[in-house]
Each structure stands twice: as structure tokens, then as C-alpha cells.
Amino acid sequence: MTNPQTPGPDSLAERLAAVRAGIADAAAHAGRDPDDITTIVVTKFHPATLVRQLFDLGVREVGENRHQEAQAKAAELGDLDLGWNFIGQLQSKKARQVRGYAHSVHSLDRESVVDALSSTDGSIDGFVQLNLTDDPSRGGVKDAGLESLAERVLNTPGLTLRGVMAVAPIDEDPRRAFARVRIASERVRRIAPDARFISAGMSGDYREAILEGATHLRIGSAITGNRPTHG
Numbered sequence: 001m002t003n004p005q006t007p008g009p010d011s012l013a014e015r016l017a018a019v020r021a022g023i024a025d026a027a028a029h030a031g032r033d034p035d036d037i038t039t040i041v042v043t044k045f046h047p048a049t050l051v052r053q054l055f056d057l058g059v060r061e062v063g064e065n066r067h068q069e070a071q072a073k074a075a076e077l078g079d080l081d082l083g084w085n086f087i088g089q090l091q092s093k094k095a096r097q098v099r100g101y102a103h104s105v106h107s108l109d110r111e112s113v114v115d116a117l118s119s120t121d122g123s124i125d126g127f128v129q130l131n132l133t134d135d136p137s138r139g140g141v142k143d144a145g146l147e148s149l150a151e152r153v154l155n156t157p158g159l160t161l162r163g164v165m166a167v168a169p170i171d172e173d174p175r176r177a178f179a180r181v182r183i184a185s186e187r188v189r190r191i192a193p194d195a196r197f198i199s200a201g202m203s204g205d206y207r208e209a210i211l212e213g214a215t216h217l218r219i220g221s222a223i224t225g226n227r228p229t230h231g
């Protein structure tokens with residue numbers, strides 16, 4: 001991918017088609033129905049024009065990890081029937097505003113964020129993010145805190161607990177990491193049987209995620225191309 005000599009798909013449509021084919025292939029290997037897998041295209045750092053192109057290619061779910069950027073793009077693309085997924089670390093102060101455009105928050109990682117998302121005006125989906133590393137700056141709740149955070153979401157008006165979310169650590173085999181997520185998902189389902197979804201798998205590891213039961217993939221660069229540099 002980083003070798004400029006390597007010919008790869010060079011248009012958005014081709015990259016999207018290649019990833020869709022990769023997902024179908026991995027689903028077949030896993031003996032799963034590809035229709036049970038939702039692909040969220042991560043559009044962070046890319047302009048709204050690219051999101052509109054993705055919509056024209058049939059994409060209906062997008063993911064963003066910074067509140068201000070997401071809010072601006074969602075407003076600019078308000079004419080499109082797009083589902084906005086918030087996937088990044090969230091400050092409690094900003095959490096409430098995310099309800100204004102996102103139908104799903106994948107990064108519920110502590111009680112203060114869950115509490116800040118509480119509302120009596122409609123419900124949005126929530127995933128409890130599990131930290132698979134020992135590094136607290138990585139985002140996500142520690143393994144030991146998983147059930148209590150899930151309970152917190154269950155008891156919060158305005159949030160519907162859908163399942164667990166995780167990012168594979170860089171220094172662990174992704175298949176092994178996602179096997180741990182599958183076990184975490186089973187633990188959550190013991191207290192919330194309907195919260196059966198697993199948000200896992202990115203550009204480099206979505207195949208492994210599918211093999212371990214991921215239902216929501218968050219795929220950026222493999223579809224969008226490299227992200228514009230920023231900041």
C-alpha cells in the first residue's frame with residue numbers, strides 16, 4: 001500500500017468495490033451472511049465532497065472521530081439520508097451535542113460520557129468500547145469495568161445498548177485480539193441479550209474481525225485513500 005510502485009485501485013469506486021469484495025470473501029470464509037455485516041466508512045479528515053461521492057456510490061453509514069468536524073459535515077450534508085456514527089474519544093462537555101447528528105456512538109468508555117448522553121428525547125445507539133491494551137490513553141474501558149459500564153448504559157434514558165466496540169492493539173495478532181472481543185461480547189449479552197453487535201475491524205484487519213463475529217466494520221483509508229494531512 002505504501003509502495004508507489006504497487007498498482008492498486010486508484011479511484012474511490014474501485015477501492016470501495018475491492019473492500020466490498022473482501023468483506024464478501026471473508027464472510028464466506030466465516031460461513032456468515034454478508035448482509036449481517038454493516039460497513040461504516042470512516043471519513044475523518046476528508047471533506048464533505050468526498051462523503052457525497054461515497055453516498056452516490058451507495059454508502060449509507062459514515063464514521064467520524066472529532067465532534068466539530070463531524071457536526072460541520074453532517075450539517076453540510078443534511079440533504080442526504082446518511083447515518084452518522086461517532087467513533088472517537090468524546091469529552092463529556094461535548095457529548096450532548098453529538099446527539100444532534102449521530103444515530104450511534106461507538107466509543108462509550110466511561111460513566112461521565114454515558115451520563116452526559118442521557119436524554120428523554122428519543123434514543124440513539126451506543127457501543128461500550130473495550131480497551132484491549134494496558135494503556136489508558138488508548139480509550140475504552142478496562143476489561144474489569146465492562147459489565148458495570150454496560151449496566152450504566154442500560155440504565156441511561158436515551159441510549160440503547162447495542163454491543164461492544166474495540167480497536168485491535170498494534171502489537172497483538174488481530175485475530176487473537178478480536179477473539180477477546182468476542183468473549184467480551186458474550187459477557188455483555190449475559191446482562192443484555194439484545195446487545196449482540198460487535199463494532200470491530202478497520203482497513204488492515206477487517207477480515208480477522210469478520211472471522212471473530214464483527215457486525216459493524218469501521219473502514220477508512222482502504223476505501224477513502226490516504227487521509228489528508230492535518231494540524
Ligand SMILES: *Cc1c(COP(=O)(O)O)cnc(C)c1O
Binds near residue numbers: 203221
Ligand atoms: C480512523 C479510525 C478507523 C478507520 O481506520 P482505517 O485504518 O483508516 O480503516 C476505525 N476506527 C476508529 C476508532 C478510528 O479512529
